[in-house]
Amino acid sequence: MSHTARQVLAAGAMTPEGHIAALRFGLGPRPDSPPPGAPRAWLLAQIEAPAEVVDPPLDWEQDPTAADALAINLLDRRNQVPPGQRPRGAVLYDAEIRSYLGRLLTTTMPFRERLVGFWANHLSVSARDSGVLPLVGDYLRTAIRPHVFGPFGTLLKAAIRHPAMLTYLNQDSSVGPDSTLGRRSRRGLNENLGRELLELHTLSPAAGYTQADVTEFARLLTGLTVERIRDPRGTIFRPDSHQPGEKTIMGKVFPPGEASIDASLDWLAIHPATHRHLALKLARHFVADAPPPAVVDRLAGVLHDTGGDLGAVARELVALPEAWSTPLSKLRSPHDLVVAALRAMGAGPEMAQLAGSAEFALGQQIWFPVAPNGWPDVAAAWIHPEGMLLRLDRMHAVSGRFMRRDAKEALELTLGPLASDATREAVLRAGSNREALTLLLGSPEFQRR
Numbered sequence: 001m002s003h004t005a006r007q008v009l010a011a012g013a014m015t016p017e018g019h020i021a022a023l024r025f026g027l028g029p030r031p032d033s034p035p036p037g038a039p040r041a042w043l044l045a046q047i048e049a050p051a052e053v054v055d056p057p058l059d060w061e062q063d064p065t066a067a068d069a070l071a072i073n074l075l076d077r078r079n080q081v082p083p084g085q086r087p088r089g090a091v092l093y094d095a096e097i098r099s100y101l102g103r104l105l106t107t108t109m110p111f112r113e114r115l116v117g118f119w120a121n122h123l124s125v126s127a128r129d130s131g132v133l134p135l136v137g138d139y140l141r142t143a144i145r146p147h148v149f150g151p152f153g154t155l156l157k158a159a160i161r162h163p164a165m166l167t168y169l170n171q172d173s174s175v176g177p178d179s180t181l182g183r184r185s186r187r188g189l190n191e192n193l194g195r196e197l198l199e200l201h202t203l204s205p206a207a208g209y210t211q212a213d214v215t216e217f218a219r220l221l222t223g224l225t226v227e228r229i230r231d232p233r234g235t236i237f238r239p240d241s242h243q244p245g246e247k248t249i250m251g252k253v254f255p256p257g258e259a260s261i262d263a264s265l266d267w268l269a270i271h272p273a274t275h276r277h278l279a280l281k282l283a284r285h286f287v288a289d290a291p292p293p294a295v296v297d298r299l300a301g302v303l304h305d306t307g308g309d310l311g312a313v314a315r316e317l318v319a320l321p322e323a324w325s326t327p328l329s330k331l332r333s334p335h336d337l338v339v340a341a342l343r344a345m346g347a348g349p350e351m352a353q354l355a356g357s358a359e360f361a362l363g364q365q366i367w368f369p370v371a372p373n374g375w376p377d378v379a380a381a382w383i384h385p386e387g388m389l390l391r392l393d394r395m396h397a398v399s400g401r402f403m404r405r406d407a408k409e410a411l412e413l414t415l416g417p418l419a420s421d422a423t424r425e426a427v428l429r430a431g432s433n434r435e436a437l438t439l440l441l442g443s444p445e446f447q448r449r
Contacts, residue, residue, distance in 0.1 A: 016327055016416070016418055017039045018036050018416075019416050020039065020323075020418075021035065021039030021042060021111075022034075022036070023327070023328075023340070023418075024286065024323060025286070025318070026111055027107070027110040027340060027343060028340030028344055029344065029414060030346055031346045031413060033110075035413075035416065040318055040319075044315060046111045047112075047315060047318075052145075056096075056138070056141070057099035058095050089134035090133060092133075092137070093136065093137065093367075095137075096136065097356055098349075098356070100137065100140065101352035101356055102348075102350075102352035104355075105343055105347050105349060105351060106349055112148070115149075115310075115314060116140070116144055116148055117366075118285055119144050119147075120139075120140050120144045121377075122201070123143075123156070123159040123165070123201055124200075124369050124374035125139055125164045126168060126369050128370070129168050131167040131168070132164050132168045135162075135164035136367045139159075139162050142162070143158040143162040144158075146158075150309075151307060152269045153269030155310065156201065156202070156268070156269050157262055157265050157266075160193070160201075160265060163227075163234065166193070166224065167226060168372070169190075169193040169372065170190045171190065171192070171193040171224060172226045173190050174221065175189070176189070176222040176243025178243055178245075179240060179242055179244065180241075181240045182241065189215070189218045189219065191215060191218040192372075193218070193221055194217035195214045195218075196372045198213065200373050202268040202269065202277070203268065203271060203273040204277040207271070207273035209250055213249050216247045217264070219247050220243075220247040220261065220264055221261060222241055223238050224261055225241070237258040237261070239257075239258075242257070242258075243256075247260070270308050272300075272304060275304050276296065276300045279300035282317065283296045286317050286320070286323050287322045287323050288322075288329045289377075289380075292322060298320070299316060302316045328418060328448040328449065329448070330449050331383065332448060332449050333364055333376075334358075334363055334391075336449065337362070337395075337446075338359050338362070338398075342354070342355055344440075345398065345401070346402070354398075358397070358398070361394055362394055363382075363387065363390075391442065392442045395438055395441035396434075396442070398437075399434045399435075399438045400434060403433060404433075405433075405437060406433070407433050407436030407437045407440060408428065408436075410440055411428075414440065415445050420445060423439070423443040426443070427440050
């Protein structure tokens with residue numbers, strides 16, 4: 001650790017707020033990125049920083065394994081994979097996930113990355129669907145990352161119009177029954193996207209919409225599909241598959257045509273029920289599994305007053321007293337735990353594969369959620385005897401990779417004033433450095449953020 005880093009760490013260790021910023025809002029400190037001495041300024045600077053452009057992990061023109069994502073997928077589905085070779089979509093996915101995890105291990109803007117992950121999980125797609133496998137990295141890079149501090153409506157439209165979402169929720173197979181294509185082919189509606197948009201992405205069931213509203217919304221979305229010829233990573237509106245006539249959703253009337261798709265998404269994005277749903281999820285992630293109602297009200301108010309400005313609500317998160325007064329109230333998910341442990345050890349991007357295998361062993365492969373509601377964000381989903389034993393086992397394995405990492409220094413870096421007397425004594429009295437590291441990474445405090 002450099003002299004400057006030691007000075008910053010010492011300044012941050014005078015108060016737990018530096019560690020809270022690194023743990024609660026960030027991804028955990030690194031030896032070269034210790035807890036900040038001015039934690040709120042550090043977080044706000046990440047909101048104000050220019051958006052980063054993240055390049056694809058493979059050269060789309062030079063590398064034959066990185067040919068267009070959807071073209072890869074179509075070839076793989078037609079069983080045109082050469083004997084003895086892996087499907088090229090899987091090769092692309094592996095490169096994407098290694099690139100992403102390597103970024104998380106080393107980033108100096110961990111608050112921004114936490115929000116990228118949060119919104120990707122809110123607008124979840126899953127590579128469990130083979131059609132999504134080669135698209136999920138591009139989805140995160142182009143539909144989520146650029147918009148995490150902009151209007152929620154912009155983020156929503158970018159996500160819904162990405163081929164990963166359209167493929168995952170079967171919108172590419174939805175046809176208006178009374179459209180030209182529907183009458184000719186006798187194909188019909190698929191309501192998956194309409195239902196999840198209302199239930200998970202925007203209003204939530206608390207808004208009181210009905211099954212009739214879901215069906216109407218599915219009709220409104222018909223025509224929106226994946227472009228597989230001219231731009232296989234884009235979308236297209238096909239008028240011949242769009243259900244004709246007006247659609248009424250919760251009393252709001254939309255005329256036929258493509259313009260109503262964006263109009264409906266904009267309307268949903270600024271609906272009070274959407275603001276409250278987003279506020280609850282943000283409060284749950286950054287404060288507690290059961291956040292105080294006043295916190296939810298405050299965040300919903302910011303979203304309402306700013307028209308869904310995600311940058312404004314991120315700044316409000318930093319200002320919340322409750323986010324700072326309840327350290328270690330959130331159990332780390334397996335993904336959070338593995339990333340934080342490897343960052344604490346000073347791991348570089350070459351450890352991305354280790355991170356992926358460790359998360360998988362603990363039951364969370366981040367781009368493989370089992371359902372459209374993404375990975376759970378409450379302790380009850382992850383606390384069970386087998387899971388806790390697996391966590392200790394995996395932390396012991398991580399410690400074995402970094403046996404030269406000084407455990408005492410790691411203790412001050414990662415927990416500092418948040419470490420209990422029992423944890424501090426266990427680490428300092430351990431029989432070996434590896435044992436000390438295991439006790440630190442497996443401690444009740446390190447398991448939380």
